Amino acid sequence: MKKIGNLLLIAALFLSVCANGQNIALTAKCSRTAVDLNETFRITFTTNARRGEITPPNFEQFIVVSGPYQSSQTQIINGRVSSNRSLSYDVVAQKKGEFVLPAAFIIVDGKRIESNKLKITVKEGLKKKNNIQQEAEESFNVTILSSKKAVYVGEPIILKFRATLFDPVRNLDIIQSPNFENVLQQQLDSKEESYREVVGNKVATIYDFDKRLILPNTPGVLGGQELKIRGQVQVPTGQRDFFNMPLMKYVPQVASAKIPAVKIKPLPDGAPSHFTGGVGSLNLIREISRREVSGDESITIKLRIEGKGNLSTIEVPELSNVEGFDIYDPKFNENIRFGERGITGYKEYEYLLVPQYRGSFVLPEIKWTYFDLKTDKYKTVTITEDTLTVRNPNLAASKPNSNLATSSEQESTLLDEDIHYLQNIEIKTDRRGLIKKGTLILLAVLGLCWLWQLAPKRTESKGSNWRKIKLREVQKAFSSKDEKRYGKMLNALEFGLVEKGLNLENVTKINLQNTYGNQIGNEIFTLIENCNLAQYAPVSSSNDDSNMNAFIEIWKTI
Amino acid sequence: MENHLNTIADSARALYDRGLYRDALEKYDALVQSQVHESALYFNLGNCYTRLGELGEAKVNFERALLYDPVNESARHNLDWVNLRISESIQQPQEELLHWISESARTILQPETWTILSCCFILISLSLLIVRRTKMVDFTWRWPFTTTVLAIVLLIIGQISVPKSQLAIVIERNSTGFSEPSSKSNQVVILNEGNSGIVIQEENNWSHIKFSNGRVAWFSSKDWENILP
Numbered sequence: 001m002k003k004i005g006n007l008l009l010i011a012a013l014f015l016s017v018c019a020n021g022q023n024i025a026l027t028a029k030c031s032r033t034a035v036d037l038n039e040t041f042r043i044t045f046t047t048n049a050r051r052g053e054i055t056p057p058n059f060e061q062f063i064v065v066s067g068p069y070q071s072s073q074t075q076i077i078n079g080r081v082s083s084n085r086s087l088s089y090d091v092v093a094q095k096k097g098e099f100v101l102p103a104a105f106i107i108v109d110g111k112r113i114e115s116n117k118l119k120i121t122v123k124e125g126l127k128k129k130n131n132i133q134q135e136a137e138e139s140f141n142v143t144i145l146s147s148k149k150a151v152y153v154g155e156p157i158i159l160k161f162r163a164t165l166f167d168p169v170r171n172l173d174i175i176q177s178p179n180f181e182n183v184l185q186q187q188l189d190s191k192e193e194s195y196r197e198v199v200g201n202k203v204a205t206i207y208d209f210d211k212r213l214i215l216p217n218t219p220g221v222l223g224g225q226e227l228k229i230r231g232q233v234q235v236p237t238g239q240r241d242f243f244n245m246p247l248m249k250y251v252p253q254v255a256s257a258k259i260p261a262v263k264i265k266p267l268p269d270g271a272p273s274h275f276t277g278g279v280g281s282l283n284l285i286r287e288i289s290r291r292e293v294s295g296d297e298s299i300t301i302k303l304r305i306e307g308k309g310n311l312s313t314i315e316v317p318e319l320s321n322v323e324g325f326d327i328y329d330p331k332f333n334e335n336i337r338f339g340e341r342g343i344t345g346y347k348e349y350e351y352l353l354v355p356q357y358r359g360s361f362v363l364p365e366i367k368w369t370y371f372d373l374k375t376d377k378y379k380t381v382t383i384t385e386d387t388l389t390v391r392n393p394n395l396a397a398s399k400p401n402s403n404l405a406t407s408s409e410q411e412s413t414l415l416d417e418d419i420h421y422l423q424n425i426e427i428k429t430d431r432r433g434l435i436k437k438g439t440l441i442l443l444a445v446l447g448l449c450w451l452w453q454l455a456p457k458r459t460e461s462k463g464s465n466w467r468k469i470k471l472r473e474v475q476k477a478f479s480s481k482d483e484k485r486y487g488k489m490l491n492a493l494e495f496g497l498v499e500k501g502l503n504l505e506n507v508t509k510i511n512l513q514n515t516y517g518n519q520i521g522n523e524i525f526t527l528i529e530n531c532n533l534a535q536y537a538p539v540s541s542s543n544d545d546s547n548m549n550a551f552i553e554i555w556k557t558i
Numbered sequence: 559m560e561n562h563l564n565t566i567a568d569s570a571r572a573l574y575d576r577g578l579y580r581d582a583l584e585k586y587d588a589l590v591q592s593q594v595h596e597s598a599l600y601f602n603l604g605n606c607y608t609r610l611g612e613l614g615e616a617k618v619n620f621e622r623a624l625l626y627d628p629v630n631e632s633a634r635h636n637l638d639w640v641n642l643r644i645s646e647s648i649q650q651p652q653e654e655l656l657h658w659i660s661e662s663a664r665t666i667l668q669p670e671t672w673t674i675l676s677c678c679f680i681l682i683s684l685s686l687l688i689v690r691r692t693k694m695v696d697f698t699w700r701w702p703f704t705t706t707v708l709a710i711v712l713l714i715i716g717q718i719s720v721p722k723s724q725l726a727i728v729i730e731r732n733s734t735g736f737s738e739p740s741s742k743s744n745q746v747v748i749l750n751e752g753n754s755g756i757v758i759q760e761e762n763n764w765s766h767i768k769f770s771n772g773r774v775a776w777f778s779s780k781d782w783e784n785i786l787p
Binding site: 328331352419420421422423424425428430432435436438439442443445446449450452453 | 560593596597599601605630635642674680683684690
């Protein structure tokens with residue numbers, strides 16, 4: 001019984017899986033089957049398969065504006081699980097007509113499941129536009145401006161992509177770039193410029209968002225796809241908010257610009273044989289490093305095309321073989337600038353000529369022709385022949401037409417002779433470590449020295465030194481009974497008073513009392529009087545002692 | 559010590575003159591191991607490698623000679639000579655502005671000379687400061703300050719002028735660049751001997767190299783040699 005139950009369960013599972021497999025489907029849906037030119041619409045592919053990737057068809061007739069957007073949904077209803085996955089694209093029609101979008105497909109368990117095909121009709125003016133859409137369309141324009149209406153093949157044209165915006169626009173984006181046919185194009189490094197200008201009766205924002213230099217290479221008319229840009233235009237809805245401010249709405253809009261009609265003229269017939277395609281205002285220059293060599297020197301010859309023209313597409317003429325010299329593979333240098341004034345710069349080959357024989361050798365004449373745009377005529381540049389002289393006595397004399405084939409031995413000799421010889425090595429004791437240590441020590445000392453400068457000066461100490469010296473002088477004078485001892489005492493007192501801003505000659509008792517206090521002020525005043533008297537009258541030794549003691553006491557205080 | 563090293567240099571030159579380039583190379587290498595970093599030494603090493611036909615190594619050494627003495631005209635000549643004979647598939651990358659300033663400073667004076675000059679100004683500053691503090695109290699602080707600033711500027715120039723380079727050159731005949739530091743990853747580029755790039759990272763014998771065109775790849779470190787010894 002149990003076995004039968006298990007079998008029934010397996011059978012039920014098998015049937016449910018089979019049933020799921022049978023239900024797998026892929027459907028394609030379009031938000032609108034009839035659309036206007038430049039109208040964005042959505043194409044969605046939906047499948048209920050849980051595995052496998054949806055492969056979209058080729059949107060050849062449409063431009064994918066955004067996407068793919070992926071979404072998935074799983075539902076469980078009454079225990080039954082179902083899931084949906086979808087892949088969506090927002091697209092814009094490129095041209096009018098009826099188009100069939102091929103089927104998308106998905107591969108599940110090795111089985112390819114295809115979607116239905118979509119039939120889409122594109123018409124102009126199909127969609128009735130309301131005022132907002134009308135205004136959004138009128139506010140958003142794009143043009144391609146050309147610097148010239150007619151050019152020769154190889155003559156550069158500058159194209160400027162310009163958006164004219166009458167209302168604010170956000171999220172501006174190029175959705176289709178004009179792929180110009182039969183041209184070389186170079187995007188110019190220029191800053192995006194925007195400025196305000198009156199167009200018609202309205203003020204518009206002019207926004208130059210791209211500049212390209214185009215170099216046509218076949219005659220005819222400049223061709224390519226339209227330029228398409230999209231953006232969201234802010235237009236008033238005509239309603240007002242609570243604060244009576246106008247309500248705005250962002251309307252997605254696509255604008256397109258046609259390729260400007262530029263005629264590309266072929267170059268006139270009768271081009272000289274030396275013409276290699278150069279167009280513009282060009283020049284061919286040959287630079288020779290030296291015309292005479294001696295010893296083991298070599299010669300450098302540069303052939304350079306410079307000026308303004310189609311430098312990026314032309315070749316520099318090659319240096320023909322020069323007898324008596326070994327010519328190494330040239331070095332190529334170029335500096336080409338693309339700008340609004342066209343293509344300028346130079347390209348050159350740098351040849352190294354190593355002499356093999358002694359004598360004089362002819363550097364042949366070079367003729368090179370380009371088409372001059374100033375005169376609309378072919379112009380030939382002629383570089384006259386030149387002579388190179390080799391005076392190296394170690395080399396064999398020139399033998400034109402002789403067998404000059406260089407053996408490997410000769411090449412190695414040239415190699416040896418051409419590089420400069422060894423240099424003398426001056427081995428010095430490595431003092432870098434010593435210098436580094438010394439510098440660090442000196443820097444530290446310098447830092448300390450600066451700190452020392454900032455430290456306050458020991459004025460007090462100096463002052464006490466001065467006091468000691470004066471006291472010693474006075475004591476010495478009194479002990480030796482010097483005649484000028486009281487003069488010296490007065491002098492010392494004068495120095496002491498000066499420190500407090502007092503002058504001995506006109507000092508008063510009150511000044512001294514105010515400065516030093518009543519007691520000390522009186523004592524100083526008495527001592528000054530005693531000193532003044534003692535200078536004119538003899539003084540007893542006992543008075544000397546008492547004055548000296550009084551001086552010492554005062555000296556300590558002041 | 560100096561005499562011993564001079565003897566090695568003389569014997570290397572003698573070996574070179576006799577055409578024994580490999581032996582001369584070993585002698586010059588011994589000098590490099592003895593921490594002698596002279597432009598002329600690297601120039602002579604470059605010459606030995608040139609004679610031996612190892613142009614990648616020769617280029618490394620001529621570049622080193624120029625790193626230590628940017629005005630070594632013979633090294634520049636020999637480097638041009640080597641460059642003409644190797645096929646550089648990519649342009650040599652330019653190092654940053656600081657490298658250019660460093661080279662310009664070395665063109666004027668060697669880094670040690672800048673430092674010694676700085677030391678002289680430090681000594682002048684010290685003398686002025688001591689005099690100001692002890693003898694001439696009224697002496698303005700502006701003079702020692704100016705000399706101190708000059709000393710610091712010269713010291714900075716001395717530090718900047720110390721040779722620095724992240725440039726490396728392929729020394730093997732071919733070097734394969736991988737997308738990751740593993741020979742099992744995707745091959746990105748194969749470069750010939752003499753090509754150069756900037757080393758931006760080194761990891762387990764793998765070097766992450768950046769080229770002048772902005773592209774990067776991982777190379778086996780043994781295929782490349784840094785310019786800075």
